[in-house]
Amino acid sequence: MVQNGANRSTGGRSRRGFLRAVGGVTAGALAATPATAQSGGGTTHTVAMVTESGSYYFDPIGLHVEPGDTVEWVNESGQHSATSYTSDNPRYDGDRRIPEGAASWNSGVFEEQGATFSYTFEETGTYDYYCIPHRTLGMVGRIVCGEPGGPAEESSLPESDSPRGVMPPSDVIVEEGSLEWPYVPSSDHGGPPLLFWGGLGVVGATSAYLFSVYDRSSGRYADANVWEDD
Numbered sequence: 001m002v003q004n005g006a007n008r009s010t011g012g013r014s015r016r017g018f019l020r021a022v023g024g025v026t027a028g029a030l031a032a033t034p035a036t037a038q039s040g041g042g043t044t045h046t047v048a049m050v051t052e053s054g055s056y057y058f059d060p061i062g063l064h065v066e067p068g069d070t071v072e073w074v075n076e077s078g079q080h081s082a083t084s085y086t087s088d089n090p091r092y093d094g095d096r097r098i099p100e101g102a103a104s105w106n107s108g109v110f111e112e113q114g115a116t117f118s119y120t121f122e123e124t125g126t127y128d129y130y131c132i133p134h135r136t137l138g139m140v141g142r143i144v145c146g147e148p149g150g151p152a153e154e155s156s157l158p159e160s161d162s163p164r165g166v167m168p169p170s171d172v173i174v175e176e177g178s179l180e181w182p183y184v185p186s187s188d189h190g191g192p193p194l195l196f197w198g199g200l201g202v203v204g205a206t207s208a209y210l211f212s213v214y215d216r217s218s219g220r221y222a223d224a225n226v227w228e229d230d
């Protein structure tokens, strides 16, 4: 556990981070870095902490590592923490959601872009963690070290903690290795779940309402078929 702790390094950005940042001001700084790096025998994986268009998330939201691997969280935008679901941590007094033998962690809330926190995973099992300011907005993540197991597998996240995000199941994490945010589970009929489409429906209904308001107030679209692109 000697490697655990916060620092100001900005190394080890992920390729995914680069791809998402294309078009943003930081793209150039991320261009040449690999997704993973070797350090002290284990692999170092990067998880971005992101505020974007009213969403707050860890990306990847689900990650599979091997014992001895290190995860480095990088504060890409906004103010976030990476904090294990253990009752010694702020704003959580529920059941432990990391393996019994594992050390808890808390990066503290980062306010600076590029700030990082590292934790080396030694114990096999399932680790759930959250962001202190955004836990109840669904900013949560899961890391499986080796095989899934431990208390996180025996109960679900508090309902309040995943209103917008969906925590991926451990077997899917192991199968895929890394799961981008947001995780949208596939359903029996092959499409995203009803909740997902319901969200899109709200957007569509809002657009239609705004169109109709504009129509009434200006008359400009009175004779136009605004849906003709359908």
Ligand SMILES: [Cu+2]
Residues within 6 Å of the ligand: 056, 057, 079, 080, 081, 131, 132, 133, 134, 139
């Ligand atoms: Cu956050």
